[in-house]
Amino acid sequence: MVVVDNELWIEEQFGQCDFGDSRRTKRMKLVAANMLAGPEKSLPGQNTQWSELKAAYRLFDSTEVTFESTASEHWNNTKQTRPGRYLLISDTTDINLNTHKATTGLGILGDGRSRGVQLHSSLVYDSERGVVVGQAGALLHYRKLKPKGETRAQRLARVRESDLWGNLVDQIGPAPQGSQWIHVFDRGGDNFEAMCHIKKTGTDCIIRAAKLNRIVLNQSGEKVSLNEACQDAQLLGSYTLNLRSRSGVAARKATLEVSVTSVTFLLPHRKSQWVKQCGIKTLEMNVVIVQEVNAPEGVKPIRWVLLTSLPAETFDDAWQVIEDYENRWLIEEYHKVEKSGCSIEAHALRTTSRLEPLLGLIGVIAVRLFQLKLVGRNQPNAKAKTHVPKHWLKCLKLLRPKVKVSELTVYEFFRELAKLGGFLGRTGDGEPGWQTIWRGYKEMHSLLDAMRLLGQL
Structure with missing residues (x-):
């Protein structure tokens, strides 16, 4: 990039x-x-x-x-992906506007005591190059109070929060020729209707299962719960994961077993009008199960049940699915940038x-x-002089005269830029965050503006 x-x-x-x-x-x-x-x-x-x-x-x-006319040009640019493998990572975040009492038309959030809007976005990640391409699409949703006495059929007939997942898939559409698009959903996207939208666009998916008690057909064609089908999964191998400490739980090394199976999802008994008309009666899915073994006493063991349209026959296949799902943190970090950075x-x-x-x-x-x-981390060995504007390098040289700018890699350039924003770069400091990089960029940009006024650019 x-x-x-x-x-x-x-x-x-x-x-x-x-x-x-x-x-x-x-x-x-x-x-x-x-x-x-x-x-x-x-x-x-x-x-x-x-x-x-x-x-x-x-x-x-x-x-x-x-909303659409403002962002559509960016969405269209993002969706023009070159041949390759891309994750379309989606999630919903609440935009809390409760303090803005004068704003009209807002929906409810949480338990109904806050007001705001729900923002459902899809971020495109080039998994081969490790680059965030951009936003493929987004939807806004204003949640209303559930009507008293509403039946299941009435709920399916109105606009629901769960519709966001499938509707955004439709808004984004199919992948360009030569590109493989894989929708990555958390448990909120685990519904038959969303899976049907994905199938009809010809794209792939990885979805963390939330409804483990739903009835499916196992590999023998028997009707069992998804949880029961997982118990008969084939063990492919295991790996060790270093877990950081969190509130009430000490850091530990977790041993995780990886198993796979396949199931067939059946048409739900209660379904929306769209599902009735889409023509899909069953959906075949591979299932990758990640289960912690020998967890310490009193600690809830890790368990992921991942539904996917991707191959899951070998350990390498399953590992690819797990690795793809682990990139979900990108959409969460992106939403943090929207809230704290913007x-x-x-x-x-x-x-x-x-x-x-x-x-x-x-x-x-x-x-x-x-x-x-992310650009510096994902292209650590690329030369800055070929990937960064020349006047940025000239400006950094003025701000940090001891740095040999002509020899910097992209990774080193952005670390130096972050130092202008307060990043110390000491051993053990880790990588700079977007806030220090952006503060450093603004410092550099102020000098760029001055240089333009003086005719030096």
């Missing part, structure tokens, strides 16, 4: 957005540039001139500027129709911050 300047990156992500007027597209690029310069700030903090701030408010008030929950606008395009913009900006964190 070659890192480009903010100006070029903004043009790539927003330059072709269709807002019904080229002036709105130009304004969106200006708002995006101001947000990149201070992603943690509010809109007034990013657009410091009153004329700029009014223009930003007018932009988000336009009916042509929506202060997504701090922005206050009067209506959800104005808020939605702002959420779409923040989702794209967060990709930029997250990519800068």
Whole structure:
């Protein structure tokens, strides 16, 4: 992955957005540039001139500027994957806007005492190069209180939170020729309908099972619970995992056994109208079970039951599925960037129709911050002079004159950049986070602006 300047990156992500007027597209690029310069700030903090701030408010008030129209250009760019193997990692996060009492149209969160919106996103990860490509799509959901006395059939007939998983698969669509797309879901995506959406798009999946008591057909064609089918799985091998300490649990080495089986999912007794009409009656799935053995007394043993359309005949097959699922942390970290790096929950606008395009913009900006964190780690040996803008190297040389900039790798360049943002780089400090990298980038960018004013770039 070659890192480009903010100006070029903004043009790539927003330059072709269709807002019904080229002036709105130009304004969106200006708002995006101001947000990149201070992603943690509010809109007034990013657009410091009153004329700029009014223009930003007018932009988000336009009916042509929506969540989808703001982010669609980035989504389309992301989905143009070159031949290879990609994970589409999805999850839902709550955007808590409870402090913004004046904002109308929000849904409920948690136990119903908080207000906000649920954001369901899919992040594309190139598993061969170890690179976050971008966001493939996203949906917003406003949860309502469950009507009193609602029946199961009535619930299936209305829009449900569980619909997000399948609807986002449809929004993203099939993979380009030569690309293998693998949807990676946590337990929230374990439902027959979501699996049908994946099958109809011709993509693959890895889903952590949540409903272990559901009835399936085992390898002998017998009706058993999924949990019972797992008990007859074939043991392929084991491995050791070092677990860090957490609240109430000491660090330990866990021995994990890997087993596999296959099952057939049956059409649910109660199903939505979409499932009735999609034409899929059964779904065949391989199952990879990761089970901790000899866990310490009083400690709940690790157990993953992973449903997948990928091959799972050998230990190497199963290990690939496990390794893919372990990359789920990327979407969780991405949502942290949206919340802490871009202060997504701090922005206050009067209506959800104005808020939605702002959420779409923040989702794209967060990709930029997250990519800068990972690019150095994923290309440790690539030369900075071929993967980083030349004036970035020139600027770093001025800020850190003792560093031999011409000899830096991409990994070393971003560590030096993070040091400008407060990263000490001592033995045992680990790797810099996106916050120190971004603070260092802003330090460098201030010098770049000064150099442009002086005509040195």
